Amino acid sequence: MRLGNIGRLIFRIDRYVEHSQVSIQLANCILMKFYIFLILSISSLISCKPSPKKELSREEKRDEILKNIIEPKISDNKLLLTDFGAAGDSVTDAKPAFDKALVVCKEQNGGRIVVPAGVYIVNGPIHLVSNTSLEIQKGAKLIFGTNAEDYLPAVPTSWEGTFINNYSPLIYAYQAENVVITGEGVIDGNGKEGFSKWYDKQKPAQELSRKMNHENVPVKDRVFGAGSFLRPQLIQFFECKSILIEGVTVANSPFWCVHFLKSENIIARKVKFDAFNKNNDGFDPEYSKNILIEDIDFNNADDNVAVKAGRDHEGRKTAMSSENIIIRRCRFRGLHGVVIGSEMSAGVQNVFVENCTYAGYCKRGIYLKSNPDRGGFIRNIYVNDVEFGNVEDGVFITSFYHGEGKGFETDIRNVFIENLSFKAASHAGLVIQGYPTKKVANIHFSNVRIDSCATAVSFTNAEQIVFNNVVIGQQVNEPTAVK
Structure with missing residues:
Protein backbone atom coordinates (compact mmCIF):
# COMPACT_ATOMS: atom_id res chain seq x y z
CA MET A 1 0.00 0.00 0.00
CA ARG A 2 1.41 3.41 -0.96
CA LEU A 3 1.97 6.03 1.75
CA GLY A 4 -0.40 8.46 0.01
CA ASN A 5 -3.21 5.89 0.11
CA ILE A 6 -2.51 5.18 3.81
CA GLY A 7 -2.79 8.91 4.63
CA ARG A 8 -6.12 9.20 2.82
CA LEU A 9 -7.41 6.11 4.65
CA ILE A 10 -6.48 7.56 8.06
CA PHE A 11 -8.22 10.84 7.13
CA ARG A 12 -11.40 8.97 6.19
CA ILE A 13 -11.38 6.99 9.44
CA ASP A 14 -10.99 10.20 11.45
CA ARG A 15 -13.89 11.82 9.57
CA TYR A 16 -16.02 8.73 10.10
CA VAL A 17 -15.37 8.79 13.86
CA GLU A 18 -16.02 12.53 14.07
CA HIS A 19 -19.45 12.40 12.34
CA SER A 20 -20.72 9.02 13.46
CA GLN A 21 -22.75 8.20 16.55
CA VAL A 22 -20.24 5.67 17.95
CA SER A 23 -18.88 6.20 21.43
CA ILE A 24 -15.48 7.71 22.06
CA GLN A 25 -14.29 4.40 23.49
CA LEU A 26 -15.37 2.47 20.36
CA ALA A 27 -13.81 5.08 18.08
CA ASN A 28 -10.50 4.86 19.90
CA CYS A 29 -10.66 1.09 19.68
CA ILE A 30 -11.19 1.26 15.89
CA LEU A 31 -8.27 3.64 15.47
CA MET A 32 -6.01 1.59 17.75
CA LYS A 33 -6.68 -1.63 15.80
CA PHE A 34 -6.02 0.15 12.53
CA TYR A 35 -2.70 1.53 13.76
CA ILE A 36 -1.63 -1.93 14.95
CA PHE A 37 -2.58 -3.35 11.54
CA LEU A 38 -0.59 -0.58 9.85
CA ILE A 39 2.55 -1.19 11.96
CA LEU A 40 2.40 -4.94 11.37
CA SER A 41 1.97 -4.40 7.61
CA ILE A 42 4.96 -2.07 7.37
CA SER A 43 7.08 -4.46 9.45
CA SER A 44 6.10 -7.30 7.13
CA LEU A 45 7.09 -5.31 4.07
CA ILE A 46 10.47 -4.46 5.58
CA SER A 47 11.13 -8.07 6.55
CA CYS A 48 10.35 -9.21 2.98
CA LYS A 49 13.35 -7.40 1.50
CA PRO A 50 15.49 -9.89 -0.47
CA SER A 51 18.59 -11.10 1.36
CA PRO A 52 21.99 -10.22 -0.14
CA LYS A 53 22.90 -12.44 -3.08
CA LYS A 54 25.36 -15.18 -2.19
CA GLU A 55 28.83 -14.69 -3.65
CA LEU A 56 29.56 -17.37 -6.25
CA SER A 57 32.63 -19.55 -5.87
CA ARG A 58 35.39 -19.48 -8.47
CA GLU A 59 34.11 -22.70 -9.98
CA GLU A 60 30.56 -21.40 -10.14
CA LYS A 61 31.70 -18.19 -11.86
CA ARG A 62 33.69 -20.21 -14.38
CA ASP A 63 30.81 -22.59 -15.07
CA GLU A 64 28.42 -19.68 -15.65
CA ILE A 65 30.80 -18.43 -18.34
CA LEU A 66 31.05 -21.88 -19.94
CA LYS A 67 27.27 -22.00 -20.30
CA ASN A 68 27.50 -18.99 -22.64
CA ILE A 69 30.18 -20.48 -24.91
CA ILE A 70 28.45 -22.55 -27.57
CA GLU A 71 30.26 -24.37 -30.36
CA PRO A 72 29.23 -23.24 -33.86
CA LYS A 73 27.59 -25.76 -36.13
CA ILE A 74 29.67 -26.92 -39.12
CA SER A 75 27.87 -26.85 -42.45
CA ASP A 76 27.05 -30.13 -44.20
CA ASN A 77 27.58 -28.45 -47.58
CA LYS A 78 30.97 -29.97 -48.53
CA LEU A 79 33.07 -28.10 -51.10
CA LEU A 80 36.33 -29.76 -52.15
CA LEU A 81 38.90 -27.08 -52.92
CA THR A 82 40.42 -29.09 -55.75
CA ASP A 83 37.05 -28.99 -57.54
CA PHE A 84 37.56 -25.23 -57.86
CA GLY A 85 40.97 -25.47 -59.52
CA ALA A 86 43.40 -25.86 -56.61
CA ALA A 87 46.22 -28.32 -57.30
CA GLY A 88 48.14 -28.69 -54.04
CA ASP A 89 51.36 -29.00 -56.01
CA SER A 90 53.33 -26.25 -54.19
CA VAL A 91 53.33 -24.22 -57.43
CA THR A 92 49.77 -23.40 -58.55
CA ASP A 93 48.20 -20.37 -56.88
CA ALA A 94 45.20 -21.57 -54.81
CA LYS A 95 43.89 -18.07 -54.14
CA PRO A 96 41.40 -18.12 -57.09
CA ALA A 97 40.06 -21.49 -55.94
CA PHE A 98 39.45 -20.17 -52.42
CA ASP A 99 37.70 -17.09 -53.82
CA LYS A 100 35.38 -19.21 -55.98
CA ALA A 101 34.54 -21.58 -53.15
CA LEU A 102 33.77 -18.68 -50.81
CA VAL A 103 31.40 -17.14 -53.39
CA VAL A 104 29.47 -20.42 -53.38
CA CYS A 105 29.45 -20.43 -49.55
CA LYS A 106 27.95 -16.95 -49.54
CA GLU A 107 25.36 -17.79 -52.19
CA GLN A 108 24.34 -21.01 -50.43
CA ASN A 109 24.44 -19.50 -46.92
CA GLY A 110 27.32 -21.67 -45.80
CA GLY A 111 29.73 -24.40 -46.71
CA ARG A 112 32.58 -26.64 -45.56
CA ILE A 113 35.63 -25.97 -47.69
CA VAL A 114 37.80 -29.09 -47.53
CA VAL A 115 41.51 -28.77 -48.31
CA PRO A 116 42.95 -32.27 -48.98
CA ALA A 117 46.59 -33.27 -48.51
CA GLY A 118 49.02 -31.20 -50.55
CA VAL A 119 50.96 -27.94 -50.46
CA TYR A 120 48.91 -24.93 -51.52
CA ILE A 121 50.45 -21.58 -52.37
CA VAL A 122 48.01 -18.78 -51.58
CA ASN A 123 48.94 -15.43 -53.12
CA GLY A 124 46.61 -13.16 -51.18
CA PRO A 125 44.19 -13.25 -48.25
CA ILE A 126 41.36 -15.70 -47.58
CA HIS A 127 38.27 -13.74 -46.49
CA LEU A 128 35.91 -16.09 -44.66
CA VAL A 129 32.14 -15.51 -44.64
CA SER A 130 29.34 -16.50 -42.27
CA ASN A 131 28.40 -20.15 -41.78
CA THR A 132 31.63 -21.31 -43.38
CA SER A 133 34.27 -23.74 -42.17
CA LEU A 134 37.75 -24.17 -43.55
CA GLU A 135 38.86 -27.77 -43.03
CA ILE A 136 42.60 -28.20 -43.61
CA GLN A 137 43.07 -31.94 -43.60
CA LYS A 138 46.07 -33.90 -42.37
CA GLY A 139 48.91 -33.56 -44.84
CA ALA A 140 47.60 -30.25 -46.20
CA LYS A 141 49.63 -27.08 -45.88
CA LEU A 142 48.74 -23.52 -46.84
CA ILE A 143 51.75 -21.29 -47.59
CA PHE A 144 50.94 -17.63 -48.14
CA GLY A 145 52.72 -15.57 -50.76
CA THR A 146 55.11 -12.74 -49.92
CA ASN A 147 54.02 -10.04 -52.39
CA ALA A 148 52.60 -7.32 -50.14
CA GLU A 149 50.44 -5.83 -52.91
CA ASP A 150 48.40 -9.03 -52.98
CA TYR A 151 47.04 -8.13 -49.50
CA LEU A 152 45.57 -4.82 -50.65
CA PRO A 153 43.16 -3.03 -50.72
CA ALA A 154 43.36 -2.13 -47.05
CA VAL A 155 40.69 -3.51 -44.74
CA PRO A 156 39.38 -2.45 -41.31
CA THR A 157 41.68 -3.93 -38.69
CA SER A 158 43.72 -2.97 -35.64
CA TRP A 159 47.41 -2.65 -34.91
CA GLU A 160 48.79 -2.77 -31.36
CA GLY A 161 45.51 -1.59 -29.88
CA THR A 162 44.63 1.14 -32.43
CA PHE A 163 41.98 0.79 -35.15
CA ILE A 164 43.33 1.42 -38.64
CA ASN A 165 42.87 0.36 -42.26
CA ASN A 166 45.82 -1.77 -43.29
CA TYR A 167 46.99 -4.78 -45.28
CA SER A 168 44.52 -7.61 -44.91
CA PRO A 169 45.27 -10.32 -42.37
CA LEU A 170 46.13 -13.49 -44.25
CA ILE A 171 42.98 -15.28 -43.07
CA TYR A 172 40.32 -12.69 -42.23
CA ALA A 173 36.69 -12.73 -41.12
CA TYR A 174 34.85 -9.43 -40.70
CA GLN A 175 31.35 -9.14 -39.20
CA ALA A 176 30.72 -12.85 -39.72
CA GLU A 177 28.97 -15.52 -37.64
CA ASN A 178 29.58 -19.25 -37.30
CA VAL A 179 33.10 -19.32 -38.68
CA VAL A 180 35.30 -22.38 -38.25
CA ILE A 181 38.92 -23.31 -39.00
CA THR A 182 39.63 -26.95 -38.30
CA GLY A 183 41.65 -29.98 -39.36
CA GLU A 184 45.14 -31.38 -38.74
CA GLY A 185 46.92 -29.41 -41.44
CA VAL A 186 49.29 -26.44 -41.31
CA ILE A 187 48.71 -22.72 -41.86
CA ASP A 188 52.11 -21.21 -42.74
CA GLY A 189 52.19 -17.41 -42.91
CA ASN A 190 55.61 -17.46 -44.62
CA GLY A 191 56.46 -14.45 -42.49
CA LYS A 192 60.18 -15.04 -42.31
CA GLU A 193 60.45 -14.64 -46.08
CA GLY A 194 57.92 -11.83 -46.32
CA PHE A 195 56.28 -9.36 -43.95
CA SER A 196 58.54 -10.09 -40.95
CA LYS A 197 61.38 -8.31 -42.73
CA TRP A 198 59.46 -5.09 -42.15
CA TYR A 199 60.02 -5.04 -38.40
CA ASP A 200 62.93 -2.58 -38.58
CA LYS A 201 60.95 -0.27 -40.90
CA GLN A 202 57.69 0.02 -38.96
CA LYS A 203 58.52 2.78 -36.46
CA PRO A 204 57.23 5.84 -38.41
CA ALA A 205 53.85 4.22 -39.14
CA GLN A 206 53.66 2.80 -35.63
CA GLU A 207 54.14 6.26 -34.11
CA LEU A 208 51.66 7.79 -36.58
CA SER A 209 48.99 5.26 -35.60
CA ARG A 210 49.45 6.13 -31.92
CA LYS A 211 49.29 9.85 -32.69
CA MET A 212 46.02 9.31 -34.56
CA ASN A 213 44.73 7.37 -31.56
CA HIS A 214 45.56 10.16 -29.10
CA GLU A 215 44.19 12.88 -31.38
CA ASN A 216 40.94 10.99 -32.08
CA VAL A 217 41.42 11.01 -35.87
CA PRO A 218 38.42 9.29 -37.54
CA VAL A 219 39.22 5.65 -38.30
CA LYS A 220 38.25 6.09 -41.97
CA ASP A 221 41.15 8.54 -42.27
CA ARG A 222 43.69 6.19 -40.73
CA VAL A 223 44.72 4.56 -43.98
CA PHE A 224 47.95 2.60 -43.97
CA GLY A 225 49.13 -0.04 -46.40
CA ALA A 226 51.65 0.67 -49.14
CA GLY A 227 54.74 2.33 -47.66
CA SER A 228 53.64 1.99 -44.03
CA PHE A 229 55.34 -1.32 -43.15
CA LEU A 230 52.80 -2.38 -40.52
CA ARG A 231 52.72 -6.18 -40.68
CA PRO A 232 49.31 -7.93 -40.88
CA GLN A 233 48.13 -10.63 -38.50
CA LEU A 234 48.08 -14.20 -39.73
CA ILE A 235 44.47 -14.91 -38.64
CA GLN A 236 42.00 -12.27 -37.48
CA PHE A 237 38.32 -12.40 -36.53
CA PHE A 238 36.92 -8.85 -36.34
CA GLU A 239 33.39 -8.23 -35.00
CA CYS A 240 32.55 -11.91 -35.30
CA LYS A 241 30.32 -14.24 -33.29
CA SER A 242 30.57 -18.00 -32.78
CA ILE A 243 34.11 -18.94 -33.73
CA LEU A 244 35.93 -22.27 -33.57
CA ILE A 245 39.58 -22.86 -34.38
CA GLU A 246 40.65 -26.43 -33.70
CA GLY A 247 43.42 -28.88 -34.48
CA VAL A 248 45.49 -26.89 -36.96
CA THR A 249 49.15 -25.94 -36.66
CA VAL A 250 49.81 -22.20 -36.95
CA ALA A 251 53.34 -21.39 -38.11
CA ASN A 252 55.65 -18.63 -39.30
CA SER A 253 53.30 -15.69 -38.72
CA PRO A 254 54.11 -12.19 -40.02
CA PHE A 255 52.85 -10.60 -36.74
CA TRP A 256 50.32 -11.82 -34.13
CA CYS A 257 49.17 -15.35 -34.91
CA VAL A 258 45.46 -15.39 -33.99
CA HIS A 259 43.69 -12.13 -33.14
CA PHE A 260 40.12 -12.10 -31.76
CA LEU A 261 39.00 -8.47 -32.14
CA LYS A 262 35.62 -7.24 -30.81
CA SER A 263 34.35 -10.81 -31.07
CA GLU A 264 32.49 -13.22 -28.79
CA ASN A 265 31.56 -16.85 -28.22
CA ILE A 266 34.96 -18.26 -29.16
CA ILE A 267 36.53 -21.71 -28.80
CA ALA A 268 40.20 -22.41 -29.54
CA ARG A 269 41.07 -26.07 -29.02
CA LYS A 270 44.03 -28.40 -29.73
CA VAL A 271 45.84 -25.78 -31.82
CA LYS A 272 49.62 -26.11 -32.16
CA PHE A 273 51.96 -23.16 -32.62
CA ASP A 274 55.34 -23.08 -34.32
CA ALA A 275 55.94 -19.34 -34.59
CA PHE A 276 59.31 -17.68 -33.98
CA ASN A 277 59.19 -14.32 -35.78
CA LYS A 278 58.94 -10.94 -34.05
CA ASN A 279 55.65 -10.38 -32.16
CA ASN A 280 54.45 -13.93 -32.81
CA ASP A 281 51.92 -14.00 -29.96
CA GLY A 282 49.72 -17.08 -29.95
CA PHE A 283 46.21 -15.82 -29.11
CA ASP A 284 45.37 -12.12 -28.66
CA PRO A 285 41.78 -11.60 -27.48
CA GLU A 286 41.00 -7.87 -27.67
CA TYR A 287 37.68 -6.22 -26.79
CA SER A 288 36.35 -9.78 -26.79
CA LYS A 289 34.39 -11.99 -24.41
CA ASN A 290 33.18 -15.51 -23.66
CA ILE A 291 36.30 -17.32 -24.79
CA LEU A 292 37.53 -20.86 -24.12
CA ILE A 293 41.18 -21.62 -24.93
CA GLU A 294 41.99 -25.25 -24.12
CA ASP A 295 44.45 -28.04 -24.80
CA ILE A 296 46.87 -25.85 -26.77
CA ASP A 297 50.53 -26.64 -27.54
CA PHE A 298 52.31 -23.29 -27.54
CA ASN A 299 55.73 -22.72 -29.06
CA ASN A 300 55.98 -19.00 -29.70
CA ALA A 301 58.70 -16.40 -29.77
CA ASP A 302 56.36 -14.08 -27.88
CA ASP A 303 53.37 -14.26 -25.51
CA ASN A 304 51.38 -17.50 -25.56
CA VAL A 305 48.12 -15.76 -24.61
CA ALA A 306 48.01 -11.95 -24.41
CA VAL A 307 44.65 -10.51 -23.33
CA LYS A 308 44.22 -6.95 -24.58
CA ALA A 309 41.53 -4.26 -24.67
CA GLY A 310 42.67 -1.29 -26.74
CA ARG A 311 45.30 1.37 -26.32
CA ASP A 312 45.16 4.69 -24.44
CA HIS A 313 42.51 7.24 -25.54
CA GLU A 314 40.80 4.95 -28.03
CA GLY A 315 40.58 2.05 -25.61
CA ARG A 316 39.04 4.22 -22.89
CA LYS A 317 36.58 5.67 -25.41
CA THR A 318 35.61 2.25 -26.79
CA ALA A 319 34.99 1.00 -23.23
CA MET A 320 34.50 -2.63 -24.27
CA SER A 321 36.33 -4.78 -21.74
CA SER A 322 37.82 -8.16 -22.57
CA GLU A 323 36.15 -10.57 -20.18
CA ASN A 324 35.02 -14.09 -19.38
CA ILE A 325 38.11 -15.87 -20.68
CA ILE A 326 39.01 -19.43 -19.67
CA ILE A 327 42.48 -20.84 -20.42
CA ARG A 328 42.84 -24.48 -19.37
CA ARG A 329 44.84 -27.65 -19.94
CA CYS A 330 47.44 -25.83 -22.06
CA ARG A 331 51.19 -26.39 -22.40
CA PHE A 332 53.16 -23.15 -22.35
Missing part, protein backbone atom coordinates in the same frame (compact mmCIF):
# COMPACT_ATOMS: atom_id res chain seq x y z
CA ARG A 333 56.39 -22.46 -24.19
CA GLY A 334 57.73 -19.14 -25.40
CA LEU A 335 58.34 -15.66 -24.07
CA HIS A 336 55.50 -15.47 -21.51
CA GLY A 337 52.77 -17.90 -20.51
CA VAL A 338 49.70 -15.74 -19.84
CA VAL A 339 49.83 -11.95 -20.21
CA ILE A 340 47.27 -9.22 -19.62
CA GLY A 341 48.22 -5.96 -21.32
CA SER A 342 49.87 -3.77 -21.95
CA GLU A 343 47.18 -2.47 -24.34
CA MET A 344 44.18 -2.90 -22.02
CA SER A 345 42.66 0.58 -21.64
CA ALA A 346 39.04 -0.64 -21.82
CA GLY A 347 39.70 -3.10 -18.98
CA VAL A 348 40.16 -6.84 -18.52
CA GLN A 349 38.17 -8.95 -16.08
CA ASN A 350 37.12 -12.49 -15.26
CA VAL A 351 40.10 -14.43 -16.59
CA PHE A 352 40.59 -18.04 -15.44
CA VAL A 353 43.86 -19.95 -15.96
CA GLU A 354 43.52 -23.57 -14.85
CA ASN A 355 45.30 -26.92 -14.96
CA CYS A 356 48.10 -25.82 -17.25
CA THR A 357 51.73 -26.90 -17.45
CA TYR A 358 54.80 -26.10 -19.54
CA ALA A 359 56.44 -27.67 -22.58
CA GLY A 360 59.64 -25.61 -22.40
CA TYR A 361 61.15 -22.38 -21.23
CA CYS A 362 59.09 -19.24 -20.56
CA LYS A 363 60.70 -15.97 -19.55
CA ARG A 364 57.75 -15.15 -17.28
CA GLY A 365 54.85 -17.28 -16.12
CA ILE A 366 52.02 -14.87 -15.27
CA TYR A 367 52.50 -11.27 -16.39
CA LEU A 368 50.05 -8.39 -15.78
CA LYS A 369 51.32 -5.14 -17.25
CA SER A 370 50.08 -1.60 -17.76
CA ASN A 371 51.28 1.97 -17.38
CA PRO A 372 49.75 5.39 -16.59
CA ASP A 373 48.99 6.07 -20.27
CA ARG A 374 46.45 3.27 -20.31
CA GLY A 375 43.86 3.71 -17.59
CA GLY A 376 41.27 0.95 -17.37
CA PHE A 377 41.39 -1.94 -14.94
CA ILE A 378 42.60 -5.50 -14.44
CA ARG A 379 40.45 -7.40 -11.95
CA ASN A 380 39.04 -10.78 -11.03
CA ILE A 381 41.93 -12.88 -12.29
CA TYR A 382 42.10 -16.51 -11.15
CA VAL A 383 45.14 -18.76 -11.57
CA ASN A 384 44.75 -22.31 -10.28
CA ASP A 385 46.80 -25.51 -10.58
CA VAL A 386 49.49 -24.26 -12.95
CA GLU A 387 53.15 -25.25 -13.08
CA PHE A 388 56.21 -23.87 -14.84
CA GLY A 389 59.81 -25.04 -15.07
CA ASN A 390 62.66 -22.51 -15.19
CA VAL A 391 61.67 -18.87 -15.68
CA GLU A 392 63.23 -15.45 -15.26
CA ASP A 393 60.28 -14.14 -13.22
CA GLY A 394 57.44 -16.15 -11.76
CA VAL A 395 54.56 -13.71 -11.27
CA PHE A 396 55.11 -10.10 -12.40
CA ILE A 397 52.43 -7.41 -11.89
CA THR A 398 53.33 -3.87 -12.91
CA SER A 399 51.46 -0.58 -13.27
CA PHE A 400 54.53 1.16 -14.68
CA TYR A 401 55.44 -0.90 -17.75
CA HIS A 402 58.49 0.50 -19.56
CA GLY A 403 58.66 3.19 -16.85
CA GLU A 404 56.52 5.58 -18.89
CA GLY A 405 53.14 7.29 -18.97
CA LYS A 406 51.11 9.70 -16.85
CA GLY A 407 47.57 10.75 -16.07
CA PHE A 408 45.67 7.47 -16.46
CA GLU A 409 46.70 4.99 -13.79
CA THR A 410 45.33 1.45 -14.07
CA ASP A 411 43.30 -0.11 -11.27
CA ILE A 412 44.76 -3.59 -10.67
CA ARG A 413 43.07 -5.64 -7.95
CA ASN A 414 41.42 -8.93 -7.03
CA VAL A 415 43.97 -11.43 -8.29
CA PHE A 416 43.73 -14.92 -6.79
CA ILE A 417 46.63 -17.32 -7.37
CA GLU A 418 46.43 -20.84 -5.92
CA ASN A 419 48.52 -23.96 -6.48
CA LEU A 420 51.19 -22.35 -8.67
CA SER A 421 54.72 -23.74 -8.84
CA PHE A 422 58.07 -23.01 -10.50
CA LYS A 423 61.29 -25.01 -10.52
CA ALA A 424 63.43 -21.87 -10.54
CA ALA A 425 63.20 -18.11 -11.10
CA SER A 426 66.57 -16.72 -12.14
CA HIS A 427 65.58 -13.09 -11.50
CA ALA A 428 62.56 -12.79 -9.18
CA GLY A 429 59.79 -14.93 -7.78
CA LEU A 430 56.87 -12.60 -7.01
CA VAL A 431 56.94 -8.97 -8.17
CA ILE A 432 54.30 -6.26 -7.72
CA GLN A 433 54.94 -2.71 -8.88
CA GLY A 434 51.94 -0.50 -8.20
CA TYR A 435 51.71 3.23 -8.82
CA PRO A 436 51.99 5.77 -5.96
CA THR A 437 48.53 7.19 -6.63
CA LYS A 438 46.88 3.84 -7.53
CA LYS A 439 48.26 0.93 -5.58
CA VAL A 440 47.86 -2.66 -6.68
CA ALA A 441 45.45 -4.19 -4.16
CA ASN A 442 43.92 -7.42 -2.91
CA ILE A 443 46.33 -9.97 -4.35
CA HIS A 444 46.13 -13.48 -2.87
CA PHE A 445 48.90 -16.09 -3.08
CA SER A 446 47.94 -19.52 -1.80
CA ASN A 447 49.99 -22.71 -2.05
CA VAL A 448 52.68 -21.10 -4.19
CA ARG A 449 56.09 -22.73 -4.44
CA ILE A 450 59.32 -21.66 -6.14
CA ASP A 451 62.11 -24.15 -5.58
CA SER A 452 64.97 -21.71 -6.13
CA CYS A 453 65.02 -17.98 -6.68
CA ALA A 454 67.39 -15.00 -6.81
CA THR A 455 64.98 -12.39 -5.36
CA ALA A 456 62.01 -13.95 -3.62
CA VAL A 457 59.61 -11.01 -3.20
CA SER A 458 59.66 -7.41 -4.44
CA PHE A 459 56.50 -5.40 -3.67
CA THR A 460 56.18 -1.62 -4.08
CA ASN A 461 52.99 0.46 -3.93
CA ALA A 462 50.99 -2.63 -3.07
CA GLU A 463 48.44 -3.25 -0.34
CA GLN A 464 46.19 -6.02 0.94
CA ILE A 465 48.58 -8.75 -0.14
CA VAL A 466 47.67 -12.13 1.35
CA PHE A 467 50.02 -15.10 1.70
CA ASN A 468 48.86 -18.60 2.57
CA ASN A 469 51.36 -21.46 2.36
CA VAL A 470 53.99 -19.75 0.24
CA VAL A 471 57.46 -21.31 0.04
CA ILE A 472 60.24 -19.70 -1.96
CA GLY A 473 63.51 -21.61 -1.83
CA GLN A 474 63.92 -24.56 0.50
CA GLN A 475 61.13 -25.11 2.99
CA VAL A 476 62.24 -24.51 6.57
CA ASN A 477 61.28 -27.23 9.02
CA GLU A 478 61.94 -27.49 12.79
CA PRO A 479 64.43 -25.00 14.21
CA THR A 480 67.73 -26.42 15.32
CA ALA A 481 68.27 -26.86 19.04
CA VAL A 482 71.03 -25.32 21.13
CA LYS A 483 74.01 -27.67 21.39
